[in-house]
C-alpha cells in the first residue's frame with residue numbers, strides 16, 4: 001500500500017468514527033419510518049441537515065407528501081464516472097409485544113444498537129453516510145463523484161423512492177457502479193468464514209392464474225367447476241420443481257465454497273454446478289432446511305401460490321376462480337420462459353396474467369470494483385474468503401440497474417456467531433453489533449476511496 005494512502009487510513013480514529021456512526025444510527029431508528037405509510041421525510045431531513053452543517057449541498061426530494069429522499073454529491077475531477085452509495089430509509093412494521101426493547105428507541109445494550117432498521121438498513125445508511133463525511137472532511141481528491149442517496153419506499157417496491165429517482169431525476173444518481181444492501185456479511189460454513197457479496201438478484205414475476213368453468217347451483221355438482229380446476233393448478237404449482245438452471249454467479253458461489261471447503265463437502269459443492277446430478281443432490285442431501293431452500297432458489301425459478309379468490313356465495317358455483325402466485329426468476333430468464341414452464345406444470349386451460357414484473361439482474365465478476373471489494377475484505381478479515389451470491393429476494397438494485405449501473409450488494413460487516421443477517425432483517429429484536437459497524441465502516445471507506453480517489457489504488461499491505 002502506498003505510504004500516503006496508508007497514512008490516510010491510519011490517521012483516522014476509527015473508534016471515534018464508530019461512536020459517531022452509532023449516534024446517527026440511533027437517531028435514524030428513532031425516526032418512525034414504517035412503510036406504509038413511510039414518513040421518510042423525517043429521516044431524510046435529519047440527514048440533509050447534518051450534511052448541510054458539514055458544508056455539503058444535499059437535495060431533498062419529496063416523491064409524495066412526507067415521502068423523503070435525500071441525495072448528496074461529493075465532486076470529483078470528472079476523470080471517471082461517479083460511484084453511487086444507495087440505501088433506503090423506510091422500514092417494515094413491528095409487533096412491539098414480541099420485542100425485548102422499544103423497536104424505535106435506538107437503545108445501546110449488550111454491545112448492540114437495537115431497533116427496527118438496525119440491519120435493514122439504517123445501520124448501512126449510517127455506514128455510507130460516514131464514508132461520505134470522512135471523504136469530505138479529509139478533503140480527499142476524487143477522480144469520480146461520490147453520490148450518496150438514501151431513499152423512501154424500498155420495502156414496498158421503491159416506486160416512491162429509488163424508482164422515482166430513476167424515472168424523474170436520473171441525473172442525480174447516474175453512476176457506473178453502485179453499492180447497496182444484502183451483501184458483504186460473513187457466514188460460517190464447514191469451519192471456514194465466507195463473505196457473501198451480492199452480485200445478482202432474482203426477478204419478480206407475480207402472476208394470476210385464472211380458471212373458468214360453468215356456473216351453477218351448489219346443490220347440483222358438475223365436472224366443470226372453476227374452483228376445483230383452480231385447486232388442481234395451485235396444488236401442482238405448490239409441489240412443482242421447475243427446471244434446474246446454472247447462472248455464472250451461482251456457479252461462482254458453489255465453486256468458491258468448494259475451493260475452500262475441500263474433502264467430501266467440497267466435492268458435493270462442486271457437483272451442485274453439474275446439471276446431471278445437482279437437482280437430486282439439492283433435494284436429497286442431509287442439510288438444514290434453510291440451506292436447502294437457499295441452494296434451491298439459487299438454481300431454480302420458484303413459484304409460490306399466495307392468494308386465492310373465488311365465489312360470492314356458498315351455494316353458487318362461480319364461473320371463475322383465481323390465484324395469485326409469487327414467482328421469482330433467475331438471471332437469463334424472463335416472463336415468457338417462466339410462463340412456458342408454468343404451462344408444463346399445470347397444462348393448458350388456464351389464463352395466465354402478469355400482476356407485477358421486474359427483471360432479474362446479474363453483475364459481472366470481472367469488474368474492477370469486484371477485485372477491490374474482495375481484496376479489501378480479505379485483508380480486513382484474514383483467512384476469510386469472498387464469494388458472490390444471488391439474492392432470492394429483491395432490493396432497489398432493480399431500479400438502479402435500469403440506468404445501466406453495475407450494482408453490488410456490499411455493506412461490509414462481521415456478525416459474531418449466533419447472529420445471522422437474513423434472520424435479523426425484518427425479525428423481532430432487530431439489532432446490529434457495534435463491532436459490526438467498527439469492522440464495516442473502515443472497509444467501506446477503503447473500498448470507496450480506492451475506487452474513487454485520484455491517488456493510484458493500493459493493492460496490498462497491512463491496514464488498521
Ligand SMILES: [Zn+2]
Nearest residue numbers: 120121154181
Ligand atoms: Zn432493505
